Amino acid sequence: MKRGLLALLMVLMVCALPGTSYAETTGEENLGQPIANRILSQEQSQGVDADGRPQAYWVTAGNSYMNAMFQATDIRSGEVVFKQRVPDGGTDSWANTFSAADGTVYFAMTSGQTYRWKPGDAAITSLGTPFPGEGVWRLAAAPDGVIYGGTYPGGLLFSYDPGTGEFTDHGQIVPGETYGRALAVDDTSVYFGTQPRARLARFDRASGQVEQIPLPAEYATSEVVYDMTRARDLLLLRVQPSNDLLFYDTAGKRFVNVVKGISARAVSTPDPTGRYVYFRIAAEGVVQYDLDTHTYTPVGWGPNAFPGAWAWIELDDPDFPGRSLSMTYYYGRIYIWNPETKKTRYLGESGLEGSANPIQAIGAGPGGEVYAGGFLSPPGISRFDPATGAYTLLSSGGQVEGFGRYGDHVVYGRYPNGELLDYDPARPWAYGTNPAPVTIGEEQDRPQAFVQVGDRVAVGSVPKSGRLGGALTLWDPRTRTVEVHRGVVPDQSVVSLATRDGLVYGGTSVHGGYGIDPVATSARLFVFDPATGAVVSSVVPVEGAHSVNALTVDAKGRIWGLADGHLFVYLPEAKRVTRVAALFPRQSSRYGADRALVFRGDDLYAAMAGSLWRIDPRTWKATALAGDGVSQLVTGGDGHLYYFRGTELFRRHL
Secondary structure, three states: OOHHHHHHHHHHHOOOOOOEEEOOOOOEEEOOOOOOOEOOOOOEEEEEOOOOOEEEEEEEOOEOOEOOEEEEEEOOOOOEEEEEEOOOOOOOOOEEEEEOOOOEEEEEOOOOOEEEEOOOOOOOEEEEOOOOOOEEEEEEEOOOOOEEEEEEOOOEEEEEEOOOOEEEEEEEOOOOOOEEEEEEEOOOEEEEEEEOOOOEEEEEOOOOOEEEEOOOHHHOOOOEEEEEEEEOOEEEEEEEOOOEEEEEEOOOOEEEEEEOOOOOOOOOOOOOOOOEEEEEEOOOEEEEEEOOOOEEEEOOOOOOOOOOEEEEEOOOEOOEOOOEEEEEEOOOEEEEEOOOOOOEEEEOOOOOOOEOOOEEEEEEOOOOOEEEEEOOOOOEEEEEEOOOOEEEEEEOOOEEEEEEEEOOEEEEEEEOOOEEEEEOOOOOOEOOOEOOEEEOOOOEEEEEEEEEEOOEEEEEEEEOOOOOOOEEEEEEOOOOEEEEEEOOOOOOEEEEEEEEOOEEEEEEEOOOOOOOOOOOOOOOEEEEEOOOOEEEEEEOOOOOOOEEEEEEEOOOOOEEEEEOOEEEEEEOOOOEEEEEEEOOOOOOOOOOOOOOEEEEOOEEEEEEOOEEEEEEOOOOEEEEEEOOOOEEEEEOOOOOEEEEEOOEEEEEOO
């Protein structure tokens, strides 16, 4: 549905709540797309067309305005030979495999739709949504052409028979595990790896029996079995967060070797001799691993990328005799190396069509500039200058979960692995040094909320998938030290922060990482003393609310907050909530948005339930100023309000 029509329908259909009035959207300026062209294919595969020409297959991510796009690259010429937006299925795909049995590419979406395309076809073919409510997170092709898949949130293994066109649900392979994250298939078996706890199982293709395979004891607390490759009688699997590569002897049913800390992600299939596989180690580049001796040797090839899919291809080029090793990277790049001549070739992403990056978080800098970080953002962070109206792209920023300030610096949190970064805008941007990441640890993954308290920054965070128990971290960017307080509210995450008189006020979410259900029923507001490292007090501002979405402090020192459609006020002296009202359509937010509640003059502004609201703090009358998916809220250096919808940044003139 077009944005303009959707906005009109929302205006016509909206129903007034008690004490709420609605105003026309005036004074709003569309500032365009901060990150305009993102090429991101989370999963890739390689195969050949009917003439044997090698090809790479991508499902480049879309956004709220457009679906993902399937694209095929001819590796010899570097040309994109086919592209089509998926007719249904949203924006993201982590499941892509080429079946040598029938020469067909199969891919699926995280929203559950499945597709196929055979080189030469005029269009992709939809196979439907086989398991409604289940997203597909991995596909693998068996030698006989049967396609296997893993899902979330049910952790299912399923199969698709191209001969009959039928899907079969084989059930949850590892009890309690919600992600089917890795697959390796041979004539008799499917090996199945999971998340949020790294577990491994074997599914017998003939009998349907499942055998659980315990990982070595030192990996019992690992989080993901992420990638797997079959090589002779060996199963090679990478586990996170260590990125160690484990070698499992499928005949002897034992683990026989480990290579520590390889570079994510994939491992190649055996070379034409059957003796060697290849993978990347960050400090050593690509290495050749001897399956007979279990030793490896760097080959002198160091592509600045982690592998997504490998293939042994023929280039029909005298500089690349025999078979060369081709490696794809999720930004749309292809790297090629020939083991005989040591020649290399690089194909960039220029031929692929990208899309604007959905905005994940915004923040205001010390000079009044506005920063926008994107979802899984390969391009980086975008900085908007209110004075000039110009954007500057700061490369390699990654996925930003939240922004804050520390003196005249910008601080932000990056997903995954709970990274904290301190950027000095007075010096040139150079990711790795300015800013340089520090990791929270303690199983934290998403640093959401930031507030400066004294000479440190308080950080609220969400844990990794499958975990409950976020943290409040006291971070000193200058000494690069962290003091982590996990579980300040047991089994809840810390998603919004404010400060007054040296104390930290925190709002929680009952949710932890993806893949685990909450055990708490109501989010809390807590008061934390950085000097003692103790929680001073804690209250439930709104019974049944899943998240305290935002917090701010007024001129009188009162704490104002949002919680699932409610506005509330907390009086620190009384240590209690003195007023609460359901002013907005109820919206249960998973993690909240620390940047969603600000005072401007005598008025309070809130981003809630997809709309921008102005609230009179005296009468508690709320007026909707703009709708259609408004998210987050900051004040720029020009005194105006900034928020976003999907991929676009907006300015509200006050």
